Amino acid sequence: MHPELAALFRSLTDLRVSAGYTAEAVEEKLVMGPGWIERFESGMDEPSFGTLAALLALYGHSLSDFFESLDFGDEAVIVDRHLAAEEVGESLVLHFPMGSHAAEVTIPDASLDEFNQVLLVLRDELASGSAREAIVNCFLKAVELWPHANPSDLWYFLVAHAYQDDFNHPAKSAGKDWAQSWKRAGGWSLEAIFVNHYNKYLATQGIRLDMPAPDEKKRLLGMMGLTSQADLEKSDVLVLGKAPDGSEHPFGVIHVKASFAERRTDDAPLSAKLIRSNYVSPLLTMDCKASPSAKPNNRGELGPVQGGLEKVSSKRLDIEEDRIFDAVFVYNRNSLPTPVGAATAARIYICTFADPDDSFSRHLIKKWKDRQGI
Amino acid sequence: MHPELAALFRSLTDLRVSAGYTAEAVEEKLVMGPGWIERFESGMDEPSFGTLAALLALYGHSLSDFFESLDFGDEAVIVDRHLAAEEVGESLVLHFPMGSHAAEVTIPDASLDEFNQVLLVLRDELASGSAREAIVNCFLKAVELWPHANPSDLWYFLVAHAYQDDFNHPAKSAGKDWAQSWKRAGGWSLEAIFVNHYNKYLATQGIRLDMPAPDEKKRLLGMMGLTSQADLEKSDVLVLGKAPDGSEHPFGVIHVKASFAERRTDDAPLSAKLIRSNYVSPLLTMDCKASPSAKPNNRGELGPVQGGLEKVSSKRLDIEEDRIFDAVFVYNRNSLPTPVGAATAARIYICTFADPDDSFSRHLIKKWKDRQGI
DNA sequence: ATCGACCGGTCGC
DNA sequence: TGCGACCGGTCGA
Known part of the structure; x- marks a missing residue:
């Protein structure tokens, strides 16, 4: 989450207290398990628009009021993706969620440019062709560019997570459960990869x-x-x-x-x-x-x-x-x-x-x- | 999604066109598969705050500007949940996402009050005890209240989806993959249910x-x-x-x-x-x-x-x-x-x-x- | 910490 | 169309 956005969510505490609510009272009102309000207020979790609107309505505020003070400054605003990559020295560092962790994995001797080539194969073939072709060609591109890397890491950390990023798929297939889709399409693709x-x-x-x-x-x-x-x-x-x-x-x-x-x-x-x-x-x-x-x-x-x-x-x-x-x-x-x-x-x-x-x-x-x- | 919020997202089209972008150009700039911009603009999908902020930044607007015109009117603002229920006549209708569908399933001769009793067993035991106890007692409560219902439906449509609703769990376990957690905890609980x-x-x-x-x-x-x-x-x-x-x-x-x-x-x-x-x-x-x-x-x-x-x-x-x-x-x-x-x-x-x-x-x-x- | 079995949305045939 | 196998985060032991 962008730090300015996290800071803004922290201001929810003041709004709640001014409105005279304890965190527990809000959780009860919105029928939520314990601790959620604190997590939103600490910037640890991002509420959906509906949830944020419900909180603000309870506190007597509007979404417009709420965002008035927000200023992202010079820092780039980036779309949150399931898989992100950055170049660190000679290595490529992959970032993705894993359970409750923000996980990172290093692919040595790999560049962001190469990463984008690999990702592009996936995205373009998912947009035009079959999921199997997309996965097969994406993985084979990865092992071609990085023959020194651990194939299992490329499969499990790179291709699998890239596939599970909603935005790498055409929007017409939105709503799919990409984790389940990966199991089916990935498993089947793996056979084709070996062939x-x-x-x-x-x-x-x-x-x-x-x-x-x-x-x-x-x-x-x-x-x-x-x-x-x-x-x-x-x-x-x-x-x-x-x-x-x-x-x-x-x-x-x-x-x-x-x-x-x-x-x-x-x-x-x-x-x-x-x-x-x-x-x-x-x-x-x-x-x-x-x-x-x-x-x-x-x-x-x-x-x-x-x-x-x-x-x-x-x-x-x-x-x-x-x-x-x-x-x-x-x-x-x-x-x-x-x-x-x-x-x-x-x-x-x-x-x-x-x-x-x-x-x-x-x-x-x-x-x-x-x-x-x- | 609340209709007012959907209407607001539709106004993204004007902002984009005024800024001189085609949908495809924005997708390319944000490295997204085809069709996503149209889905956001049609109110079919809700962008995250980060994604919305990135779009607005591209169009030269701010989140505060954007929400200025939003007015939910008299309609209640509700938190979006994985599982929701409503009473229709003598029956209970469950609503939950299933693949790309907004699915509904009817439990005959059941009331919202009974549903809330069942849900409360789950939520309270998840907050205080073990997942297994919570699932076992929630399911046994359901078959006790509704002996005429199909047990498999209660398991698969009600308990499973209630368990996979983030907000039914204490926030300290946020970030879990509840679908995977259900497989483990649900499967193990089922043994205990029969015992x-x-x-x-x-x-x-x-x-x-x-x-x-x-x-x-x-x-x-x-x-x-x-x-x-x-x-x-x-x-x-x-x-x-x-x-x-x-x-x-x-x-x-x-x-x-x-x-x-x-x-x-x-x-x-x-x-x-x-x-x-x-x-x-x-x-x-x-x-x-x-x-x-x-x-x-x-x-x-x-x-x-x-x-x-x-x-x-x-x-x-x-x-x-x-x-x-x-x-x-x-x-x-x-x-x-x-x-x-x-x-x-x-x-x-x-x-x-x-x-x-x-x-x-x-x-x-x-x-x-x-x-x-x- | 490590090792084990749990299961369901997906998608080709 | 409906049937079939695909797999990985979870969490007790």
Whole structure:
């Protein structure tokens, strides 16, 4: 909030006292929980026009009286946005609300100009095209400009919050719950991001990722012996390999998740079937998770590695011991991979978007070669 | 929005035109998606103070000038709330935002006075006690006052929205994301509601529902042969029965869900183990689900029954064919139960909160008797 | 402090 | 059209 506006709201106290009301009396009159009047008067929260008008009416004042003394001075008046950015030295600092905190996150070696390029991709494509295209292209622009940054941070702190800023969307879609919309559109976009990022390189290896339409998906899953409705609904991205004779054969399913929570077990039944039939069944995840904080740390949910003194999370054990996926590829640099040499049932790898020739590609290539008996 | 305030916002058009700006030019200057200026000027959306101040600054005006002509006249100025109610004839009409709609839902044979009693329970307990107690007591008050109403509607349209109204909470918790808070606190409260509602009656039958602390829960699950960490984390409410010698024995787990979505399969592995060991493993659910609409219909997610012409949902088949729970008790009068006489693997029953001696209680009592070999 | 499960508006099919 | 899976702030343990 602009400091002059905050100062003006502080003057509400005098108006209230002059009118002979205690804060509690006003809260009771307006049927509010305790403490709201104090918060408005301290400038901590901004009342809506309706609420402010109701308060002033109670105190015998008008909105016009009230704003008479307001002078923003030389300081720029800025629109309040869900996500704002500033350049600090060589870094970019993102500002956004997180729970009750005004959070800030630093993207090193990044400029405001680059930030605006990334944001512009989102805004322009949201105005003209589909949400999925907008999110995919915005994120891919971000990892292209900042290959050194943590992809999970760009996803969780930048793209997610930019998407949830009302004003980045065309006004015709106003009223949407952008947090819920992000879950749907973001989750779906993430699948497309991986397909988009890996396919050009994988094509050189005779492999292709695909998100086919339901009928084609059903046909391909059928070729892998998966015929249930649940398998159809749970499978995200299919993996296809080209045989020496040029024919294409499905040989696995990629599971995609922005974050884990308890939802990691959703895909387990399908994954178990794939693994039993010697198909690939890896999970690709941003492993986004931070506690609300003024300086949030996107530490992910996988926790410490096995063999140390700290408690090992059930999420890590599901993978490294129970092998609910045949491998997990995490695009969060803060997450801890399975240590090299550890004898686990399945492994966690850390990846970035810097080069598609990475451990995930090699996982697919190896399996495709193995299946062909080479 | 108050009509006078909407009229005032419409005057923004003149100020903008006088200042020589097109709507598009302002959107570009303030880095907004297309259409926002028109929405503000049409009174469809309320700008924040910061946004309004930025617009007026651009047009060479001040907030004080702007509000000078505002006169609310005789019409009452009311605070804008997330949930509002009015009495229409013998009914209560609830108003709340739902997606881009201003939604309304009618509770028949209910008064504004009763509504305020229900709301007061919530507000007072949120101010002084825990969120769980507040939600449990608010809902139980609602079903006590309105036993004829659809419990799922009271949960989903009344308690949920009342909880998500910032002003029903003490201001010290401002800034919370109440929609997310509702998911956590509401889901947990729902378990307590069932325990609270059924335990008095079940005690007369030697049965008790319990939500024990982790150590005790672990011990009781162990008695049923459930020792994994996942089973511990997934089990909500335990069912205990009293043997003729007075000793208490766990004989099942109650699964509780406000709504299904894809999350219904989360509990399936635990439930399968319980069923194999001849323990009870029912699901209790509000089956809340409505499409966003001006007149939302909380139709639930179970869809049409088997044997008709319409497509049967996989949610229904999971239960009636795959028996992922040994029975499902739905507190939504709009949901369709398994027809009497249908030969299904497990059944869906509709319940209310009018009398705890219902099909759910009988399900537990029968199983406890069977297990004792009576 | 860390770790866990809670759920519902969204939007493609 | 209605059904389906998408996910993250919350808050007890």
